[in-house]
Amino acid sequence: MIRALPGCRTVGGGRAEAMAGARDTFLDVFRSFGYRLFFPSGLQSLEDVWPRVTPAFRRRLVTLLSPGGEPCCLRGDLTLAAVAHLVAHHEPHERPLRLCYADRVYRIPGDSGEPLERFQVGAELLGWEGHGADAELLALLMRSLARMGATGCTAVLGDVTLVEEALEALPAPIGAALGEALRRQDLTTYQGIMARAELPAERRPLLEELPWLKGDRTVLDRAVRLGVAPSRVAPLHFLAETLESLECGADLRFDLALFRELGYYSGPVFEIYAPCGGRPLGGGGRYDGLLASHGLLGQALGVALDLEALAEATLEKKEGRPGVMVWGGSGTSAHTMKVAELLVGRGWTVELSWIEDATASRSLARIKKFRWWVDGAAESVTFLRNSHTVPLERWLAKPEDQGEDGSC
Amino acid sequence: MLTVALPTGRVMEEARTLLKNLGLPTEALGQGGRDLVVEEGTMRYLLAKPTDVPVYVLWGAADLALAGSDVLRESGAPLVELGDTGYGRCRLAVAGPPAISALFSGAGNRRQGLRVATKYPRIAEGHFSARGTQVEIVPLHGSIELAPRLAMADCILDIVQTGSTLRANGLVVLEDVGPVSLRMVASPRSARLRWDLIAPLVRAMETHRKR
Numbered sequence: 001m002i003r004a005l006p007g008c009r010t011v012g013g014g015r016a017e018a019m020a021g022a023r024d025t026f027l028d029v030f031r032s033f034g035y036r037l038f039f040p041s042g043l044q045s046l047e048d049v050w051p052r053v054t055p056a057f058r059r060r061l062v063t064l065l066s067p068g069g070e071p072c073c074l075r076g077d078l079t080l081a082a083v084a085h086l087v088a089h090h091e092p093h094e095r096p097l098r099l100c101y102a103d104r105v106y107r108i109p110g111d112s113g114e115p116l117e118r119f120q121v122g123a124e125l126l127g128w129e130g131h132g133a134d135a136e137l138l139a140l141l142m143r144s145l146a147r148m149g150a151t152g153c154t155a156v157l158g159d160v161t162l163v164e165e166a167l168e169a170l171p172a173p174i175g176a177a178l179g180e181a182l183r184r185q186d187l188t189t190y191q192g193i194m195a196r197a198e199l200p201a202e203r204r205p206l207l208e209e210l211p212w213l214k215g216d217r218t219v220l221d222r223a224v225r226l227g228v229a230p231s232r233v234a235p236l237h238f239l240a241e242t243l244e245s246l247e248c249g250a251d252l253r254f255d256l257a258l259f260r261e262l263g264y265y266s267g268p269v270f271e272i273y274a275p276c277g278g279r280p281l282g283g284g285g286r287y288d289g290l291l292a293s294h295g296l297l298g299q300a301l302g303v304a305l306d307l308e309a310l311a312e313a314t315l316e317k318k319e320g321r322p323g324v325m326v327w328g329g330s331g332t333s334a335h336t337m338k339v340a341e342l343l344v345g346r347g348w349t350v351e352l353s354w355i356e357d358a359t360a361s362r363s364l365a366r367i368k369k370f371r372w373w374v375d376g377a378a379e380s381v382t383f384l385r386n387s388h389t390v391p392l393e394r395w396l397a398k399p400e401d402q403g404e405d406g407s408c
Numbered sequence: 409m410l411t412v413a414l415p416t417g418r419v420m421e422e423a424r425t426l427l428k429n430l431g432l433p434t435e436a437l438g439q440g441g442r443d444l445v446v447e448e449g450t451m452r453y454l455l456a457k458p459t460d461v462p463v464y465v466l467w468g469a470a471d472l473a474l475a476g477s478d479v480l481r482e483s484g485a486p487l488v489e490l491g492d493t494g495y496g497r498c499r500l501a502v503a504g505p506p507a508i509s510a511l512f513s514g515a516g517n518r519r520q521g522l523r524v525a526t527k528y529p530r531i532a533e534g535h536f537s538a539r540g541t542q543v544e545i546v547p548l549h550g551s552i553e554l555a556p557r558l559a560m561a562d563c564i565l566d567i568v569q570t571g572s573t574l575r576a577n578g579l580v581v582l583e584d585v586g587p588v589s590l591r592m593v594a595s596p597r598s599a600r601l602r603w604d605l606i607a608p609l610v611r612a613m614e615t616h617r618k619r
Binding site: 110154156185186187188189191212214215253255258271273276277278279280 | 465466467468477484486487488489490491492591595596597598599600601603604607610614
């Protein structure tokens with residue numbers, strides 16, 4: 001018996017198809033806009049990763065020694081790998097660098113039973129200057145979600161620098177405790193600290209309201225009324241306006257206390273939610289500081305989504321079109337392959353069946369839920385529900401109309 | 409419609425009282441039928457085993473829940489904790505026979521290797537390891553107080569309300585772990601996308617608690 005290791009993921013069947021579909025669509029959209037595919041190493045040097053992530057995330061790294069005896073971890077995050085790739089392989093004049101990927105990450109499961117390994121798709125835009133990139137990345141992300149059939153997804157925007165600025169004028173222990181409560185999404189602790197702490201009177205209104213600044217774009221105006229400089233919310237306004245003009249505005253919400261787990265973000269951040277499920281599909285944001293930690297100037301932005309969660313959001317929509325089974329039991333293999341290639345060339349997905357018995361092959365096709373069975377040698381097509389058979393050439397002309405109503 | 413997961417058992421009645429005080433419909437909830445899904449007005453209530461309540465929220469089956477802070481801490485589910493309802497107050501404590509109370513008054517190494525029976529293995533592990541003490545956890549699902557009497561464990565980590573159950577089993581509180589109360593939680597998704605419906609309930613809860 002093969003034992004499945006706890007937390008490890010092996011995916012097949014319809015879910016794997018849905019994952020592949022979501023992955024391909026995501027990568028197609030980003031590659032069309034100049035994002036280059038990137039396959040990072042599965043091992044990362046612990047020396048590089050450790051100082052760049054939060055203590056909570058460090059505890060989730062799967063650490064080990066490389067065969068050379070160097071402390072390493074299994075890749076826990078793809079953004080760090082992307083930045084390391086930029087540093088190691090690209091000259092300053094080659095920036096900005098646009099990367100996209102579909103790969104696995106490994107994290108020690110948290111308390112709520114997450115898997116050890118996850119499939120992620122993501123994109124990174126590294127080393128750019130000026131406005132526009134946030135909107136580019138988010139717009140492409142929303143486009144790709146729509147194209148893969150993950151309809152009804154919502155992007156929640158925040159800005160970690162707003163939180164940092166709200167907390168920075170406070171005595172360090174109080175600021176740190178409030179920040180930690182927000183990171184853990186623990187408003188009970190947050191309110192408890194607020195009730196006990198002696199805070200500058202002018203900071204209190206904003207700090208009290210910060211966890212409540214969630215909702216539509218009006219929360220940005222509320223933040224300004226509470227003392228946030230208009231220039232500080234301008235990037236979020238700009239992003240919202242751009243996305244609205246690209247018809248993604250209906251899918252936007254704001255949470256000005258939004259934190260991301262990894263801890264290297266340094267500007268606008270976002271999370272993506274599907275219509276179902278309690279947790280986000282993923283998210284991303286600005287991480288200029290991470291770039292700076294490698295000695296690079298400039299801005300950086302990335303997104304990563306959980307591919308299995310994405311597949312879940314698209315699974316029902318992707319199971320619509322069955323393929324065609326092509327039987328090669330009575331003719332030459334070469335002829336059957338040519339018929340299969342003809343069908344693939346017309347956009348069909350085929351599965352070859354080399355069973356000698358045609359009846360057994362048709363039964364198998366029915367079990368596998370194929371609608372059509374093609375006899376490669378006879379060049380005929382059988383509609384499996386009522387066994388109507390038509391010549392392949394005629395069927396190819398109008399496949400959806402033939403067989404179902406017996407019109408032929 | 410907002411869906412709220414509620415814990416059956418010990419705190420159910422308190423949860424119902426709270427909901428009523430927040431102005432939410434609770435008549436059908438009070439009728440004590442066997443339905444595990446109760447719809448009243450714009451609310452849908454899911455009645456679940458207390459330890460399952462965080463799971464319902466995390467997987468998006470419920471927008472909100474009322475759950476004990478002990479259950480939330482033990483589950484480790486990354487939920488948004490919206491506030492302390494003030495209901496269901498009790499304490500988590502380490503308790504044991506008076507004979508071992510001296511072990512809890514000195515340095516941590518005195519407690520090294522103790523066997524601790526509990527239905528909160530994660531909390532127990534965290535509590536003792538944070539003090540540098542290695543203990544052996546004996547996970548149980550009920551009648552925890554029996555364990556020291558039957559020599560299965562040296563002490564227990566459990567909820568203490570009045571202390572009468574402890575006394576009845578010859579146990580005393582040895583160390584406080586922390587307060588417990590009924591908390592209102594939401595899934596990250598609902599806290600961000602349904603805040604317009606949730607925020608008034610949180611405000612009402614805060615107002616009610618301050619009275």
